[in-house]
Amino acid sequence: MARWQRTHTCGDLRTDHVGSEVVLNGWIENHRHHGAVLFVDLRDRYGVTQVVFEQERDGALFERGRRLGAEDVLSVRGVVNRREQPNPDRATGEIEVVVTELEVLAESEPPPFEVLDVPEASEELRMRYRYLDLRRRPVQEALVKRAAFVTAVRKHLASLGFVDIETPVLTRSTPEGARDYLVPSRVHPGSFYALPQSPQIFKQLCMVGGLDRYYQIARCFRDEDLRADRQPEFTQIDLEMSFVEENDVLDVVEQTMVAAFREAFGIELAQPFPRLDYFEAVSRYGNDKPDLRFGIELVDVGALAAKSGFQVFRNAVETGGAVKGLCVPGGGERFSRKDVEKDLGGLAGAYGAKGLAWAKVGADGALAGSIAKFFEGAAGHELCGVMGAKPGDLLLFVADELRIVHRALAELRLAVGDRLGLRTPGEFRFAWVLNFPMFERDDETGGWASSHHPFTAPVDWDLEDYSASPGTVRSRAYDIVMNGWELGSGSIRIHRREVQERVFRFLGIDAEEQQRKFGFLLDAFRYGAPPHGGIALGVDRLITLALGAPSIRDVIAFPKTATATDLMCQAPSGVSARQLEELHIGLSGKALRPDAEGGAGS
RNA sequence: GGGGGCGUAGCUCAAUUGGUUAGAGUACCGGACUGUCGAUCCGGUGGUUGCGGGUUCGAGCCCCGUCGCCCUCGCCA
Numbered sequence: 038m039a040r041w042q043r044t045h046t047c048g049d050l051r052t053d054h055v056g057s058e059v060v061l062n063g064w065i066e067n068h069r070h071h072g073a074v075l076f077v078d079l080r081d082r083y084g085v086t087q088v089v090f091e092q093e094r095d096g097a098l099f100e101r102g103r104r105l106g107a108e109d110v111l112s113v114r115g116v117v118n119r120r121e122q123p124n125p126d127r128a129t130g131e132i133e134v135v136v137t138e139l140e141v142l143a144e145s146e147p148p149p150f151e152v153l154d155v156p157e158a159s160e161e162l163r164m165r166y167r168y169l170d171l172r173r174r175p176v177q178e179a180l181v182k183r184a185a186f187v188t189a190v191r192k193h194l195a196s197l198g199f200v201d202i203e204t205p206v207l208t209r210s211t212p213e214g215a216r217d218y219l220v221p222s223r224v225h226p227g228s229f230y231a232l233p234q235s236p237q238i239f240k241q242l243c244m245v246g247g248l249d250r251y252y253q254i255a256r257c258f259r260d261e262d263l264r265a266d267r268q269p270e271f272t273q274i275d276l277e278m279s280f281v282e283e284n285d286v287l288d289v290v291e292q293t294m295v296a297a298f299r300e301a302f303g304i305e306l307a308q309p310f311p312r313l314d315y316f317e318a319v320s321r322y323g324n325d326k327p328d329l330r331f332g333i334e335l336v337d338v339g340a341l342a343a344k345s346g347f348q349v350f351r352n353a354v355e356t357g358g359a360v361k362g363l364c365v366p367g368g369g370e371r372f373s374r375k376d377v378e379k380d381l382g383g384l385a386g387a388y389g390a391k392g393l394a395w396a397k398v399g400a401d402g403a404l405a406g407s408i409a410k411f412f413e414g415a416a417g418h419e420l421c422g423v424m425g426a427k428p429g430d431l432l433l434f435v436a437d438e439l440r441i442v443h444r445a446l447a448e449l450r451l452a453v454g455d456r457l458g459l460r461t462p463g464e465f466r467f468a469w470v471l472n473f474p475m476f477e478r479d480d481e482t483g484g485w486a487s488s489h490h491p492f493t494a495p496v497d498w499d500l501e502d503y504s505a506s507p508g509t510v511r512s513r514a515y516d517i518v519m520n521g522w523e524l525g526s527g528s529i530r531i532h533r534r535e536v537q538e539r540v541f542r543f544l545g546i547d548a549e550e551q552q553r554k555f556g557f558l559l560d561a562f563r564y565g566a567p568p569h570g571g572i573a574l575g576v577d578r579l580i581t582l583a584l585g586a587p588s589i590r591d592v593i594a595f596p597k598t599a600t601a602t603d604l605m606c607q608a609p610s611g612v613s614a615r616q617l618e619e620l621h622i623g624l625s626g627k628a629l630r631p632d633a634e635g636g637a638g639s
Numbered sequence: 640g641g642g643g644g645c646g647u648a649g650c651u652c653a654a655u656u657g658g659u660u661a662g663a664g665u666a667c668c669g670g671a672c673u674g675u676c677g678a679u680c681c682g683g684u685g686g687u688u689g690c691g692g693g694u695u696c697g698a699g700c701c702c703c704g705u706c707g708c709c710c711u712c713g714c715c716a
Contacts, residue, residue, distance in 0.1 A: 071679095072672040087676070107666085124676055147667055150650055153677080157651055157665085161708045214716040234716085261715040262640090387712080490716045544716095588709095599709065 041112035041140045048084025052131045054117040059134060061086060062142070064172065065109045066152065075102050076133075079111060082177055087124070087133040088113050094135070101139055108145035108152065108169075114138035160590075164604040167595055179592050183580045186301035187254055190274055193296045197289060199252040199276060204239035206232060206256070211554055212546070213491065215259035218269070226621040232258035232270075235573055238558055240277040241492065241530055244569040245561045252276040254576065260601075265588045266522065266578055269601045274525075277571030283515060283529060286570050287312075287469055290517060290525070294467065302583050310467040310517070318470050323447025325473070328521035329466040331459035335361045335446050336424050342436065347411035349392065353436035360436040361446055364424040365453050368431025369397040372456070377406075377431070384452055385435055390445035394434040398426050408434065451521060460520065462585050467519045472496065475510035476543075484545055489514040491540055492558075493528040494570075507543070517574065524579055527572025534562035 043062040050059065063079040063086075073092040078085050090102035105111070115134040124130030149165075150158030152172045163170040170176055191201070210217045210231035217231035233239075235257050243251040255275045263269065274293075278286060291310055298304040311329065318325050321334045342350035342360035350360050365372070372381070382393040396406035396417075403409075404417045412420050424432055433453075435445045454460045475495050479486040485507050487493065496511040513529035531537045537559060541551045551559060580592040590596035597603055617624070 067677070069675050069678050070672080071675060074673045074675080076675050076678085078676070089674085091673080093673085120674085122674065127676085130676085147649070151666070151677090159651085159708075162650075164708090215714085259715060262713085264715090265710070267715070487716050598707090600707085604708085
């Protein structure tokens with residue numbers, strides 16, 4: 038062992054080490070000068086230890102210590118000393134190391150920002166110097182917990198006989214879905230690889246290949262605009278099983294989540310995860326990813342609305358729309374008229390509702406508010422009865438086409454839950470949503486598109502006639518959700534060539550295109566494809582939720598910005614003319630602007 | 640692609656209605672100090688107000704354009 042190498046980490050030392058000689062390596066977190074004594078806090082991944090330079094012990098050494106600065110990397114040799122005034126905020130606070138030898142392993146220029154647990158620098162700056170940001174304890178803790186979680190998942194899946202199989206990152210572009218990231222081929226001019234949006238087809242082919250139980254912690258790429266919960270490249274726990282039905286996949290995932298949450302986070306998940314039918318979820322919560330930490334469910338008041346004197350309500354029902362409401366317990370006091378009309382009303386408007394109807398229930402059961410005059414006396418009592426409202430409650434209603442009613446009320450429900458503190462941090466309510474519709478309208482083309490993906494098996498595939506009422510066909514797709522986030526989705530797949538062809542055909546992919554783009558999958562189904570199904574779970578989102586982090590970026594070592602750039606390495610960037618030439622690529626349009634030359638950073 | 644917010648010292652922010660030499664805290668440098676733990680005290684260095692243009696006697700502030708970051712709608716089978 039080299040002379041400068043550590044005998045302990047900066048988190049190791051306790052009072053039972055007092056008197057022993059140790060060597061610590063680490064970064065200078067802080068230093069305090071007191072004339073003839075100098076304190077330096079030495080930090081590594083494991084903790085912080087105070088090391089002390091004393092002038093009267095060694096004047097020359099003390100002088101060297103005085104010249105040290107933040108983020109210098111040191112090796113100090115010294116003797117562990119019991120402190121007279123311990124620091125109870127630190128695990129190592131009972132002791133300190135009195136330095137007898139110092140080696141500066143690397144000096145640091147004054148860093149562009151201070152490495153603090155609670156960051157003061159902007160996220161932009163921290164991302165540009167992410168390697169400094171990574172020194173922060175909360176960032177390290179997040180990454181360590183992420184690693185523990187993934188390790189637990191791997192361990193559990195391996196114990197169940199799942200085989201970790203790598204699938205290609207350079208693959209082919211497929212139609213539908215998200216925009217692909219493309220990689221030009223040098224060898225094949227004008228041809229491109231695509232980075233996988235998911236390993237979907239490959240994992241199905243693993244099943245055809247007899248591998249039975251596949252999993253992969255897989256990187257996926259989607260060239261779409263970002264959000265706080267979306268990155269252009271992200272990680273999925275991807276798995277697939279043969280000879281299974283929905284329950285088999287759900288059970289494996291449920292067990293794996295329970296085990297991994299326990300091992301990585303010390304969180305005991307309630308079991309079993311509730312299972313909701315898709316239509317039930319949408320009807321009760323307004324969307325397919327309900328936050329089950331609180332109630333306040335949607336109530337259909339269409340029947341009362343239809344016979345009310347409120348034109349907006351009647352119109353909505355008469356034109357085939359819906360009127361639904363939320364009863365906010367105790368909301369009468371918690372929400373002022375301004376809160377309701379401006380904040381909640383504005384929110385409803387942002388999600389397409391033309392207005393927000395509301396009423397507060399008075400002590401006598403009478404209503405007050407925007408719709409009070411249409412629900413006086415018995416009508417008001419009847420409305421309260423349907424809504425389950427008590428005096429002091431706040432009632433919110435949206436009247437519109439059903440889709441908008443659900444969307445707006447889903448958001449209102451979450452906003453109200455936030456405001457009332459019902460979305461408890463540290464509470465984790467997983468749930469399954471089952472039986473998604475097989476198809477949904479594509480707003481752009483007006484045609485039908487797969488709600489999940491085109492490899493999803495329909496329920497009762499041979500009994501249904503797609504063309505008659507495509508919107509009513511159920512698929513064998515399922516989502517796993519938690520606290521209002523979609524965390525994963527999967528399905529039992531089509532394993533019969535004729536069914537797959539039929540679905541493709543219905544989606545407007547003709548035989549020629551099928552053969553060209555999915556020929557290898559369809560061919561595979563000629564040679565004995567087992568029934569199979571699987572799921573993919575978003576690791577980044579799981580960790581973000583489990584740690585209560587505000588952004589997915591907080592659990593990714595080197596995340597990208599909202600415009601998909603890497604502020605640290607300045608990706609994407611321009612490339613040399615020679616590289617473009619080799620790839621047979623010419624630039625045009627905006628790409629030719631001089632300012633595009635240096636790429637994202639210029 | 641649309642909407643909103645932000646951009647001033649290394650960092651975090653302030654700067655009256657458009658008005659004198661753009662301030663504070665922190666970091667950094669120097670000094671004092673033998674027990675601190677985001678030490679304290681004294682002094683100092685530090686500015687293309689993101690960038691370009693315009694209006695004005697005068698612009699950090701107003702207008703136009705542009706770049707970057709964040710949130711969001713669309714988008715994300």
